[in-house]
Amino acid sequence: AQSVTQPDARVTVSEGASLQLRCKYSYSATPYLFWYVQYPRQGLQLLLKYYSGDPVVQGVNGFEAEFSKSNSSFHLRKASVHWSDSAVYFCAVSMPNTDKVVFGTGTRLQVSP
Template sequence: AQSVTQPDIHITVSEGASLELRCNYSYGATPYLFWYVQSPGQGLQLLLKYFSGDTLVQGIKGFEAEFKRSQSSFNLRKPSVHWSDAAEYFCVVGAYNTDKLIFGTGTRLQVFP
């Protein structure tokens, strides 16, 4: 069965620092991978997604993620974090034969000025 692991529950970075949020998945075939972000009082917003092709995916708000099949990972990165990036980030897996999305536990990002 598909599963998603986000090893970091909480990360704190300084504004302007680089960021990498980790995600590992378990899936028998090529997965459909997403990163969603949830800011306080907001819905879950899609940052980026990967299905096939170029393993480095660009998303909104300056985020990118790299699919590494050998490591079963899909880590989210941003070169320079802004205070407005403080939020909860979810790595999500979809599969071809189901409607449901499978969520990781989320990583809460705190940004210090």
Template sequence: AQSVTQPDARVTVSEGASLQLRCKYSYSATPYLFWYVQYPRQGLQLLLKYYSGDPVVQGVNSFEAEFSKSNSSFHLQKASVHWSDSAVYFCALSMTNNAPRFGAGTKLSVKP
């Protein structure tokens, strides 16, 4: 069975600092991987997704993620965060002919 683990429930960083949100997955093959963001009082929306090819994928608002098969990871990164990036971030995994499964989420707080 597939699963997604986001080991950090909460992350706090200062505005302008770099960011890494961790995501580990468990699946025997290469899955489809996603990062979604949930801003306060809004629905979830896609940040980026990975299918195959270049392990570094670019997303909206200067976010990027790097797929690592050897580490079974798909960490989200941003070079310089803004206060408006404060939100809950979800990593998700999908297999062929199956629905996506989500991690528990990481709540990001950006200090001014």
């Protein structure tokens, strides 16, 4: 069955440290890939998306993600986190020709001072 896995429910990093949030998917073909962020009491906001081409995609606020077909992964990275990055991050996928988006369970990021 098609699925999206975010293996880390919670991640804590120190301000200024680098970050990687993991996402793996299980699909028969290469899906479209997304990372969303949800701040408290707000809706999900799109950070970045991958359709094709360069496997490293740049997003807002210094985030980037790298698609790996061989690993079926789409990990999110940031070189230096800020306390305001504390939020829940969702990886999501969809297949071409469908409007349905499948979300992972989310990773709660806590940035400590």
